[in-house]
Amino acid sequence: MKLQKYQISLVAVLITLFFYSCGDDEPENVDIEVPQPQESIDLSDFKEAETCRPCHPVHYDEWKSSMHAFAMKDPVFHAGWESEQEHRPETGERFCIQCHNPYAYVSGSEVDTTVALIAEGIGCDMCHTMVAAHEQVVTQDNVAASAEFFLNVESGIKFGEIMDPVENGFHGSMGLSMFNSSSMCLPCHDFVIRGLDAEITFTEWAGSGFAAMSIECQTCHMTDYQGYAADPSANPGVPERTVHHHDMVGVDLDLSKSLIDNPQGEAVIAMLQSAAAVDLTSEPIVENDTLHLSLTIQNLTGHSFPSGVSFARELWLEMQIFDDSQVYFSTGVLESDSSDLSSDVEVFNSVLYDEDGNAGVGVTDVISMSNNSLQTNEAKVRTFSLPLAGVGDSVSVKARLLFRSFSPSTLRDKHPDLLANLPVITVDSLSINIATP
Ligand code: HEC
Ligand code: HEC
Numbered sequence: 214m215k216l217q218k219y220q221i222s223l224v225a226v227l228i229t230l231f232f233y234s235c236g237d238d239e240p241e242n243v244d245i246e247v248p249q250p251q252e253s254i255d256l257s258d259f260k261e262a263e264t265c266r267p268c269h270p271v272h273y274d275e276w277k278s279s280m281h282a283f284a285m286k287d288p289v290f291h292a293g294w295e296s297e298q299e300h301r302p303e304t305g306e307r308f309c310i311q312c313h314n315p316y317a318y319v320s321g322s323e324v325d326t327t328v329a330l331i332a333e334g335i336g337c338d339m340c341h342t343m344v345a346a347h348e349q350v351v352t353q354d355n356v357a358a359s360a361e362f363f364l365n366v367e368s369g370i371k372f373g374e375i376m377d378p379v380e381n382g383f384h385g386s387m388g389l390s391m392f393n394s395s396s397m398c399l400p401c402h403d404f405v406i407r408g409l410d411a412e413i414t415f416t417e418w419a420g421s422g423f424a425a426m427s428i429e430c431q432t433c434h435m436t437d438y439q440g441y442a443a444d445p446s447a448n449p450g451v452p453e454r455t456v457h458h459h460d461m462v463g464v465d466l467d468l469s470k471s472l473i474d475n476p477q478g479e480a481v482i483a484m485l486q487s488a489a490a491v492d493l494t495s496e497p498i499v500e501n502d503t504l505h506l507s508l509t510i511q512n513l514t515g516h517s518f519p520s521g522v523s524f525a526r527e528l529w530l531e532m533q534i535f536d537d538s539q540v541y542f543s544t545g546v547l548e549s550d551s552s553d554l555s556s557d558v559e560v561f562n563s564v565l566y567d568e569d570g571n572a573g574v575g576v577t578d579v580i581s582m583s584n585n586s587l588q589t590n591e592a593k594v595r596t597f598s599l600p601l602a603g604v605g606d607s608v609s610v611k612a613r614l615l616f617r618s619f620s621p622s623t624l625r626d627k628h629p630d631l632l633a634n635l636p637v638i639t640v641d642s643l644s645i646n647i648a649t650p
């Protein structure tokens with residue numbers, strides 16, 4: 214759909230950037246005009262990621278392995294999107310794609326996945342044409358799309374964090390300080406519905422010590438390295454500088470592949486292993502034939518764990534106590550990676566309820582919610598008192614904090630094929646021996 218196009222030139226907004234001229238240590242203040250957000254955008258204004266590839270091959274490959282590039286391939290998304298459209302024919306189509314297919318949303322285009330730009334999901338130009346910070350997405354009972362993106366595509370400039378970019382024949386370049394701040398991620402990673410904090414990763418981060426210490430989303434999800442912003446063989450003269458990984462690892466994987474065949478498999482395991490720690494709160498006490506054991510589960514991520522679609526995730530403590538290799542107490546043990554957790558196991562996630570109080574409804578039907586995720590910086594303490602009568606001289610305790618990206622019930626009906634590849638990942642574990650008097 215081609216809307217009326219406004220001629221917006223480089224105008225008005227003046228910001229001050231620091232430039233270092235050669236051999237001069239003193240920054241020189243230069244006023245640079247940042248293009249205004251474009252009021253109307255045509256799909257064909259955007260450039261396909263494929264056009265960036267010859268000069269930015271590393272960025273391209275990493276992005277290609279990310280969930281941003283997977284957004285339109287994700288069968289779980291497609292099934293959820295279809296049911297939203299059946300459920301709310303007026304609003305369902307645009308509602309989900311405002312974040313999952315922003316090119317279609319901002320240009321008012323149909324979501325035709327045979328069109329390369331649409332199939333890309335969240336492509337390079339979506340982020341690299343942003344010129345101003347955004348607000349969180351807030352929706353009321355009507356569940357209509359309301360995201361606002363401030364983009365300028367028509368200037369042809371790619372915005373990034375490099376303040377002294379080398380010129381190239383394909384695009385103009387401009388550094389904006391916004392690019393190394395979390396506000397880049399806000400428009401899609403923060404979402405309130407009917408006044409409920411449905412998926413508020415940005416807000417969880419914003420109130421925390423991480424924000425105060427300028428540990429941004431990028432610090433953990435786009436780690437830096439020394440390398441090239443553009444391939445030096447295609448762009449002679451580009452300097453080595455600090456650049457950023459674009460695989461944006463989280464907890465999700467393409468579940469059509471097994472964990473070991475998955476390009477992001479190892480990175481997701483490492484990410485989860487950095488997410489929380491399990492430790493003894495104090496020395497275990499044995500008293501009157503009872504073992505008193507207290508464990509602390511400390512969240513180490515920059516937001517809740519799980520965050521975002523935390524209602525689909527499962528995080529729990531598995532504990533087994535052995536007496537001479539005989540298990541005499543256990544909790545949270547699964548028969549297989551895809552079997553259900555017993556209902557008496559405490560799960561650290563959020564739960565969504567409909568108006569009748571039924572748990573596990575889709576996010577757009579939520580009327581109330583409870584949240585038992587590990588909050589930002591939170592340490593949850595859990596104590597166990599277990600009878601020891603009849604055990605030998607000592608017992609050993611094995612505790613593991615386990616995570617899976619979907620509860621099996623989320624996948625069982627519509628995606629039984631994906632269940633087979635759903636991994637259970639150990640976040641942290643603890644093993645101790647306790648002498649019994
Ligand atoms: C979800 C948003 C997002 C997407 C999608 C994205 N980028 Fe980036 N990119 C960023 C951010 C944010 C930075 C700056 C990171 C920082 O400074 O912490 C950046 C930095 C860059 C830079 C500057 C060098 C560097 O590594 O810091 C280049 C070049 C770049 N991106 C190219 C690309 C290309 C090419 C694609 C697509 C293949 C792409 N980006 C997709 C957000 C994105
Ligand atoms: C003909 C080669 C070429 C192509 C094609 C190309 N770029 Fe670049 N790009 C460069 C060069 C050269 C730089 C500057 C690198 C430097 O200074 O280290 C650059 C820098 C950037 C930056 C950093 C800007 C800044 O100031 O922070 C971004 C972002 C970027 N490109 C995105 C893209 C995107 C998105 C595409 C595809 C739509 C693309 N580029 C296509 C050569 C290219």
Ligand code: HEC
Pocket residue numbers: 395398399402414415416418419423428429430431432433434463464484485487488513514515516517518519520521522523526
């Ligand atoms: C201190 C490091 C750190 C910072 C800062 C951080 N993250 Fe994370 N993030 C993690 C770790 C570790 C995980 C895996 C554990 C989890 O799911 O919380 C993760 C997971 C995620 C997930 C998947 C969540 C889930 O459970 O489904 C998303 C989405 C995400 N981060 C986005 C963001 C955004 C957006 C920001 C900035 C507002 C941010 N992160 C800041 C470390 C960080």
Ligand code: HEC
Pocket residue numbers: 280281283284285287290312313315335339340397398399400401402430431434435461462463464465466
């Ligand atoms: C235009 C919307 C948009 C922007 C901007 C955006 N994201 Fe995302 N992001 C998404 C969507 C949608 C997904 C989920 C895609 C899927 O799995 O289907 C996602 C997924 C992710 C994941 C993987 C989550 C998981 O569970 O594994 C991480 C990590 C992430 N984004 C980090 C970031 C960071 C960091 C930024 C800012 C630099 C950012 N995103 C900017 C929309 C966006």
Ligand code: HEC
Pocket residue numbers: 287289290292293294297308309310311312313350400401402403404463465466520521522523577
């Ligand atoms: C405000 C932006 C936003 C809207 C609106 C939105 N999503 Fe998402 N969605 C995200 C982000 C960001 C993530 C990644 C968060 C995470 O991993 O925890 C995500 C993750 C998901 C996932 C999990 C990804 C996976 O592994 O398969 C599914 C499924 C999903 N969304 C479906 C939907 C459906 C269906 C709708 C419409 C009813 C919708 N989303 C609306 C931003 C949004």
